[in-house]
Amino acid sequence: MKALTYHATKDVRLETVPDPVIEQDEDIVLRVTATAICGSDLHIYRGKIPDMDAGDILGHEFMGIVEETGPGVTQVKQGERVVVPFTISCGNCYFCNHALFAACETTNPGRGAIMNRKNVRAGAGLFGYSHLYGGYAGGQAEYVRVPRANSGPLVIPPGLADEQVLFLSDILPTGYQAAVNGEVGPGSTVAIFGAGPVGLMAAASARLLGAERIFMVDHHAYRLRFAAETYGVEPINFDEIEDPAAQIIERTDFRGVDCSIDAVGFEAKGSTLETALTTLKLEGSSGKAIRQAIAATRRGGTVSVPGVYAGFIHGFLFGDAFEKGLVFKGGQTHTQRHMPRLLEHILAGELQPEAIISHHLPLDQIVRGYEIFAQKQEDCRKVVLTPSGPSAAAGADPLPLAPGA
Numbered sequence: 001m002k003a004l005t006y007h008a009t010k011d012v013r014l015e016t017v018p019d020p021v022i023e024q025d026e027d028i029v030l031r032v033t034a035t036a037i038c039g040s041d042l043h044i045y046r047g048k049i050p051d052m053d054a055g056d057i058l059g060h061e062f063m064g065i066v067e068e069t070g071p072g073v074t075q076v077k078q079g080e081r082v083v084v085p086f087t088i089s090c091g092n093c094y095f096c097n098h099a100l101f102a103a104c105e106t107t108n109p110g111r112g113a114i115m116n117r118k119n120v121r122a123g124a125g126l127f128g129y130s131h132l133y134g135g136y137a138g139g140q141a142e143y144v145r146v147p148r149a150n151s152g153p154l155v156i157p158p159g160l161a162d163e164q165v166l167f168l169s170d171i172l173p174t175g176y177q178a179a180v181n182g183e184v185g186p187g188s189t190v191a192i193f194g195a196g197p198v199g200l201m202a203a204a205s206a207r208l209l210g211a212e213r214i215f216m217v218d219h220h221a222y223r224l225r226f227a228a229e230t231y232g233v234e235p236i237n238f239d240e241i242e243d244p245a246a247q248i249i250e251r252t253d254f255r256g257v258d259c260s261i262d263a264v265g266f267e268a269k270g271s272t273l274e275t276a277l278t279t280l281k282l283e284g285s286s287g288k289a290i291r292q293a294i295a296a297t298r299r300g301g302t303v304s305v306p307g308v309y310a311g312f313i314h315g316f317l318f319g320d321a322f323e324k325g326l327v328f329k330g331g332q333t334h335t336q337r338h339m340p341r342l343l344e345h346i347l348a349g350e351l352q353p354e355a356i357i358s359h360h361l362p363l364d365q366i367v368r369g370y371e372i373f374a375q376k377q378e379d380c381r382k383v384v385l386t387p388s389g390p391s392a393a394a395g396a397d398p399l400p401l402a403p404g405a
């Protein structure tokens with residue numbers, strides 16, 4: 001089959017690799033009908049995620065048709081159309097029983113990403129996300145092995161197109177969890193840093209939950225324009241306004257917002273000093289976005305962090321957070337927890353995540369897709385890829401093909 005493989009920084013290739021097979025009782029093999037490129041894939045693409053091997057298959061946002069099931073699979077059947085969460089979770093460990101699926105302690109044989117970890121177990125394995133997270137092959141491919149299929153894949157009812165539900169795999173639950181973690185509710189004021197797909201899904205979710213005012217900070221005018229038109233955000237372009245947090249405070253009666261959402265993470269555009277420190281690997285992360293988020297939040301408010309961080313952060317003003325009495329919440333998304341509810345919202349017409357798609361490409365053009373998304377060319381917001389072959393249209397009948405046939 002064809003799959004997108006990692007080789008080195010900015011060197012990803014569409015290659016022919018062996019078809020996946022059932023390895024464990026609870027595995028399924030999925031024929032991928034739609035997949036996407038995530039901002040998290042860009043961290044790998046830019047060489048910022050350790051423990052990648054040449055030939056690793058990328059991709060953690062995908063859906064498709066169940067092609068084959070292992071003998072222990074009870075929750076999905078051959079021929080069903082499913083969306084697969086990016087977090088691989090067992091469904092019955094201590095953390096899964098608390099609906100903390102990203103913390104599943106049985107699916108990641110890798111070391112995980114905690115630096116000062118003592119002997120704590122690693123969190124959940126992730127598809128296509130380095131050997132730190134288990135080294136699982138990803139879904140930017142024609143076929144993918146999905147382990148733990150009793151605790152992940154969500155069956156999609158007929159009548160919905162792939163694009164309407166594909167983002168249930170990651171960015172929609174991620175944006176939603178960010179808003180819920182930020183305790184966004186009717187009347188809330190929210191500041192979202194980052195107008196990428198995660199920031200946009202956070203804006204859609206904040207609106208759904210009743211937010212009254214949403215500020216959105218980025219420097220790509222086309223992304224801010226889309227967010228203003230689609231979700232009614234108040235855009236702030238940090239190329240034009242040097243200190244967005246100061247602006248947000250002025251516009252909220254000198255208090256700040258109830259909740260800030262950092263949908264940027266550790267590659268935030270920041271000071272030259274921080275860029276140098278992270279390049280020299282003296283610091284793991286740029287602190288620009290999280291510092292702005294802390295500054296923009298009112299006393300007693302919440303800073304919600306879906307953006308990915310790693311290791312040390314430069315200039316993390318914990319004293320300011322203490323003085324303001326801020327609450328912090330973040331982490332990888334507990335995807336499985338939110339998927340059923342979000343599917344209901346899509347069915348009810350209350351969420352249209354597909355609105356953010358700017359590029360539909362065949363899988364054959366995925367390398368170009370990475371370039372377009374990474375370099376923000378052609379006003380790119382989100383790239384969705386369709387492996388060639390049988391139609392991925394709503395309710396399409398699955399073809400009885402063996403993987404790779």
Ligand SMILES: NC(=O)c1ccc[n+]([C@@H]2O[C@H](COP(=O)([O-])OP(=O)(O)OC[C@H]3O[C@@H](n4cnc5c(N)ncnc54)[C@H](O)[C@@H]3O)[C@@H](O)[C@H]2O)c1
Pocket residue numbers: 038039040041042043170171174193194195196197198199217218219220223238263264265266267268269270288289305306307308331332333
């Ligand atoms: N927690 C999770 O489970 C989870 C899931 C998916 C994605 N993520 C993470 O969310 C983050 C965003 O993902 P995405 O797909 O939207 O990526 P993206 O790269 O498309 O978007 C990031 C946006 O942030 C903007 N930005 C950069 N520096 C900024 C700054 N200082 N202030 C404000 N905006 C700034 C960029 O211009 C860009 O538009 C990434 O770190 C990604 O890894 C986390």
Ligand SMILES: [Zn+2]
Pocket residue numbers: 038039040041060061086170171
């Ligand atoms: Zn992702």
Ligand SMILES: [Zn+2]
Pocket residue numbers: 089090091092093094095096097103104105106
């Ligand atoms: Zn578990």
